[in-house]
Amino acid sequence: MGERPYNRRNADFHPFMSEAEVRELLQPCTNLVGGIIHACRRLMQEFGYISDEQKRILADIFNLSVAEVSGVISFYHDFKTTPQPPNTLRICTAEACQANRSRDLIKAVEAHLGSSIPCQTVDGMTTVSFVYCLGLCPNGPAIEINGQLVSNASTEQVLTHL
Amino acid sequence: MTTTYVSNDSFAHALGRAKVQEALTTQGIDCVDVGSYGLAWLEPLIEVDATSGRVAFGPVTSELVPHLATLLNAGTNFEDHPSFLGDIHEHSFLKSQQRLVFRNVGYAALTDIPTYSTLRTLLSREPHDLINELELSGLRGRGGAGFPAHIKWRTVADTPADQRYIVCNADEGDSGTFSDRMLMEGDPDALIEGMAIAGYACGASEGYIYLRSEYPFALHELKRSISRAYEHKLLGKNVFDSEFSFDLQVFVGAGAYICGEETSLLESLEGKRGQIRAKPPLPAIAGLFNKPTLVHNVITLASVPSLFDISGEEYGSLGVAPSCGTIPFQIAGNVKYGGLIELEFGHTVRELVEDYGGGTRSGRPFRTVQIGGPLGAYLSEAELDTPLTYEAMQAIGAGIGHGGLVVFDDTVNLREQAEYAFEFCEIESCGKCTPCRIGSVRGKELVQHLPQASNVDSDIQLIQELCDVMENASLCQMGGMTPIPVRSALERFPEDFR
Numbered sequence: 001m002g003e004r005p006y007n008r009r010n011a012d013f014h015p016f017m018s019e020a021e022v023r024e025l026l027q028p029c030t031n032l033v034g035g036i037i038h039a040c041r042r043l044m045q046e047f048g049y050i051s052d053e054q055k056r057i058l059a060d061i062f063n064l065s066v067a068e069v070s071g072v073i074s075f076y077h078d079f080k081t082t083p084q085p086p087n088t089l090r091i092c093t094a095e096a097c098q099a100n101r102s103r104d105l106i107k108a109v110e111a112h113l114g115s116s117i118p119c120q121t122v123d124g125m126t127t128v129s130f131v132y133c134l135g136l137c138p139n140g141p142a143i144e145i146n147g148q149l150v151s152n153a154s155t156e157q158v159l160t161h162l
Numbered sequence: 163m164t165t166t167y168v169s170n171d172s173f174a175h176a177l178g179r180a181k182v183q184e185a186l187t188t189q190g191i192d193c194v195d196v197g198s199y200g201l202a203w204l205e206p207l208i209e210v211d212a213t214s215g216r217v218a219f220g221p222v223t224s225e226l227v228p229h230l231a232t233l234l235n236a237g238t239n240f241e242d243h244p245s246f247l248g249d250i251h252e253h254s255f256l257k258s259q260q261r262l263v264f265r266n267v268g269y270a271a272l273t274d275i276p277t278y279s280t281l282r283t284l285l286s287r288e289p290h291d292l293i294n295e296l297e298l299s300g301l302r303g304r305g306g307a308g309f310p311a312h313i314k315w316r317t318v319a320d321t322p323a324d325q326r327y328i329v330c331n332a333d334e335g336d337s338g339t340f341s342d343r344m345l346m347e348g349d350p351d352a353l354i355e356g357m358a359i360a361g362y363a364c365g366a367s368e369g370y371i372y373l374r375s376e377y378p379f380a381l382h383e384l385k386r387s388i389s390r391a392y393e394h395k396l397l398g399k400n401v402f403d404s405e406f407s408f409d410l411q412v413f414v415g416a417g418a419y420i421c422g423e424e425t426s427l428l429e430s431l432e433g434k435r436g437q438i439r440a441k442p443p444l445p446a447i448a449g450l451f452n453k454p455t456l457v458h459n460v461i462t463l464a465s466v467p468s469l470f471d472i473s474g475e476e477y478g479s480l481g482v483a484p485s486c487g488t489i490p491f492q493i494a495g496n497v498k499y500g501g502l503i504e505l506e507f508g509h510t511v512r513e514l515v516e517d518y519g520g521g522t523r524s525g526r527p528f529r530t531v532q533i534g535g536p537l538g539a540y541l542s543e544a545e546l547d548t549p550l551t552y553e554a555m556q557a558i559g560a561g562i563g564h565g566g567l568v569v570f571d572d573t574v575n576l577r578e579q580a581e582y583a584f585e586f587c588e589i590e591s592c593g594k595c596t597p598c599r600i601g602s603v604r605g606k607e608l609v610q611h612l613p614q615a616s617n618v619d620s621d622i623q624l625i626q627e628l629c630d631v632m633e634n635a636s637l638c639q640m641g642g643m644t645p646i647p648v649r650s651a652l653e654r655f656p657e658d659f660r
Contacts, residue, residue, distance in 0.1 A: 033370065034433035037416055041375075062433070075435040075592075077417030078375055094337030095532055095579070096568045099495030100523070103578075132419060132586070134376055135340040136176050137492065137568070138202035138500020147378065149176035 017046075022057055036062045036072055040079050048084040055081075085124055089161055090131040090144045091117065091153075097140035105141050108155040112162060121162050128162070164234055166191050167209040167216070170272060171198030171347050172340075172379050174206035178223065182206050185227035191234065197348015199268035200502030201255050202494075207268075209250065210234060218250035219243055255518060260480070261504045262468040262488045263461060264341075267348035272383060276351040278396045280467040281358050285404045292363040292470075293319060299474035300486030301466075305331055305422075305459030306534065306563045307639075308485075308552045314456055317446035318364040321454040326366035328357050329431065329450060329457045332373040332380070333415055333422040336535025338566030341490040341502055342460035346373075346380035349464070350387040354410060356466035358401065361408045364456050369410040372427050375417055384412050419590040423638050424449075424457040426592055437592045438638045459564070461490060481507035485551035495532075495568035496522045505550075512546035514567055526571040530655070532579075534563020536586050537643035539650035540576060559650065576655035581609040583647040591640060598641025601632040605648065612659055622652065622659065 017025070025046065029039040039058060043050045050058075050073055059066045073079045091106060109128065110116050118129035136142040139151035145161055168174070168183065186193055198205060204220035208230070217240050219230060226245055233240055240246055250256060250268075261267075284292060297312035318326055330353065334342035346353060357369045373381055388410055391397040399407045418436045420426045425439035428450050449455025465487065469477045478486045485507035494500045497519035515521075515531055522528055530540045539560035541548070548554050555562050587602035608625050615621045629645035636642040652659060 033411070034413055034431050036433040037413070037430065041414065041416065071435050072433070075418065075437075076415075079416055095536060095582070096338040096494040096566075098579075098582070099568055099570045099574070101573075131376060132590075133335060133337045133339075134176075135172060135334065135343040136202075137338045137340055137494030137566070138497065139173065139176065139205075140495070142176065149172055151173070151176035 019053075019057060022054060023061065026057070026061055030061060036064070036069070037076075040073060040076075044079060048086075049080040049082055051081075085120055085127050087126040087146055087161075088144075089126055089128045089146075089158070091128070091158070092132070092134050092136075092140065092142040093130045094133040094137070096133075096137035097142055100140035102141035105153065105155055105158065109158055109162070112159055126162060164211040164237065166193050166234070167196045167271065168193045169198045169205055169207045169268070170195035170379075171205065171344060172377075173198050173202050175379065177205050177221065179206045181224040182208075182222050182227060185224040186231075189227060189231035191231060195272045196270065197267040197272065198344055198502075199250055199256060200264070200344060201250075201253065201499070202501040203499055204247065207247075207250070210240070212237075212240060215249060218247040218253075219245045220247055221245060255499060255501065255503075259504050260488050260506055262472070262477075263352065263465045264345065264349070264490055264502065264504045265468060266352065267344060270349060272348075272386070275390065275394060276355070276387070276396065278351070278355045278358070278391070278402075280470050281355050281362070281396070282402050284359055284470060285362060285402055285406055289319060289363045289365060292359070295470065295474035296363070296466075297474070299469050299477040300481075300484060301462065301469060301477065302485070302552070303458060304461035304465065304489060304564070306336075306561070308562070311458065311462060314446050314458070315360065315364055317444070318366065318454045318456045321447050323454050325368070325451075325453045326364055327450045327453055327455040328360050328364065328366045328369040328463075329424075329428070329445075329455055330357055330369070330371040330463050331422060331424060331427055331457055331459045332371050332377075333419075333427060334377075334460065334564070335374060335419040335422045336537075336564050336566055338494045338532070338568035339492050339535060339564045340494075341492050341565060343377050343380050344502055345460055345464050345490075346377070347383050350380075350383045351391070352464040352467055353384075353460055354387055354391055354397070356463035357410060358397065358408045359466050359470070360456055360458070360463060362406050364454075366454075366456065367407050367409065369408060370431060370450070371410070371412045372415060372421070372431055373412055374415045374421075381412060381414060388412065418592075419586075420592045420638075420640055423640060425638070427457065428455065435592075437594045438640075440637055461565075482549065482551045482553075485553060489550075489562070489565050491550070491565045491567060493519045493567045493569070496524055496571045497569045498523050507551045508549050510547050510549055511541065511567070514550070515546060515569055519567075519569060522569060522571040524571045524573075526573065528569065529572045529574050530570050530576070532568045532570070532647065533566070534561045535566055536583065537639065537646055538563050538566075539646050540579065540654060541650070542654040545654075559646070561646070576651040576658040577609060577612060580648045580651040580659075581606055583644055583651075584609060587640060587644040595635070595637040595641060597632045597635040598637070598644070601628055601636075601641060602644060604628060605632075605644070609648070618660055625652070
């Protein structure tokens with residue numbers, strides 16, 4: 001519960017894993033319906049992103065072209081193709097949170113960061129992005145920090161994590 | 163020591179349940195996880211067994227726990243506690259509701275072993291007999307479209323095939339809606355049992371729950387309930403030693419609003435880009451892997467056990483035909499008392515916003531309420547007396563959608579909201595058809611530019627024409643319904659656009 005977006009067993013964000021090990025990691029996904037989505041999720045959990053080399057492995061395992069694999073990956077917001085910072089902070093942009101002043105919150109956070117969301121913090125440790133609805137709509141604004149949900153988020157509270 | 167029930171809903175987690183749990187453990191109090199009653203402002207909510215029945219406390223913070231522990235040890239004077247609520251079922255927000263699909267949520271412990279007694283009873287009846295009873299109930303899809311459920315069931319059952327599927331759409335992406343999440347976190351067995359009943363009636367032996375990735379707690383509960391159901395032979399081969407077998411899996415999406423559209427969902431489930439399919443063929447005839455597939459939203463499927471418990475006829479007598487039965491409304495946004503309200507169809511929007519919601523949380527005057535998610539209409543004050551039925555809402559150019567109501571106070575700017583509607587469509591469009599893919603971008607630019615426009619009237623005219631194109635020529639409801647929030651804002655709040 002409250003899982004981190006991906007596993008940080010290794011301090012290194014993208015630990016080396018041999019091709020054989022990656023194939024072994026993805027093996028359980030091959031028997032599942034929609035297996036490639038499971039496989040991409042598995043890679044995201046392990047590495048935080050999906051590399052070009054891994055796309056090639058996915059293509060081979062699922063009998064697809066690399067272009068088809070890239071097509072699947074690029075369609076979904078959850079899948080990334082570049083290394084990601086270890087921490088994530090997501091701010092809900094949906095209407096129910098807007099009704100509780102999330103627009104002001106977002107403006108304040110962007111002013112603090114000096115750039116518009118989605119972006120990374122200057123130290124490169126946190127990705128700040130939007131999420132469309134966390135299902136906490138009566139208690140907005142809602143945010144999610146490394147998988148932990150927070151209701152009634154204030155600007156001060158968000159800034160302590162940046 | 164009395165048993166202590168602690169809400170394990172995301173509402174509670176987002177309001178500090180972990181600390182409360184820790185404090186309770188420190189005090190030596192054992193907790194039983196339950197779902198949420200849906201009184202969101204009272205979370206984390208705790209109930210304890212008292213001589214008179216259960217007594218509720220909320221919102222409970224970790225600082226309030228030692229006092230609570232003292233009272234629990236003494237077993238008396240619960241009303242002395244600052245967060246004492248008494249019998250939660252007597253709370254005005256809950257008492258007046260008609261809970262069918264949410265009958266167990268909040269009360270039943272998540273560790274209770276389910277019996278699936280409705281499924282057990284129904285397995286002795288003929289499948290087509292169940293579909294006939296479903297027809298009597300008048301149940302319609304609760305995901306937004308409101309399509310009669312029995313037509314889908316019958317089509318799936320009657321289409322010759324070697325394999326049929328039951329797919330639950332748990333990609334609840336609409337803002338202001340959380341009933342699917344609450345149901346899956348608070349009574350996942352209602353959904354699982356409903357899917358198994360649908361499987362039996364339609365002749366399907368495999369089911370999938372397509373869950374959005376934003377709901378990790380729901381995933382946890384679903385997985386727990388599914389494996390428990392397998393353990394007790396309530397799923398799998400020869401359920402209740404009958405001829406009926408049913409396998410169920412959860413599939414986690416990867417962040418795409420469009421995957422809530424049924425054909426896009428099926429593409430995604432097959433491991434592809436979630437691009438929509440042109441209809442026909444309907445999924446009921448050629449759905450997952452081109453096999454007849456029953457696709458329903460969580461609440462539709464979870465309504466099935468309670469519907470058969472009270473009988474289809476009884477269920478059909480609730481509401482205002484042809485809007486039959488109950489629906490869990492969700493009131494959110496800028497309201498004092500937000501949460502889940504299950505009622506039969508026919509209550510007015512005003513009852514929900516004012517009587518349940520208690521007005522705005524900010525204390526400022528009410529301005530508008532958006533009904534049915536990001537593709538729903540913004541209503542004016544005068545329209546609050548519209549009854550909540552599919553027909554009455556359609557008559558004012560709105561829709562119930564997934565039953566979510568988002569209240570805004572007078573600080574809202576409807577031009578900004580219209581711009582957001584287009585922007586949302588731009589971000590979430592699957593890109594397959596031009597009206598949605600390009601229309602959303604041009605629409606956003608037009609609305610964005612209005613404050614600097616030299617001729618506002620002609621720009622608004624252009625926006626209206628663009629809306630016509632999107633409405634009539636988009637392949638699915640994403641592009642087809644984006645004009646609803648835009649037009650409702652333009653028509654009801656023209657002053658915000660000038």
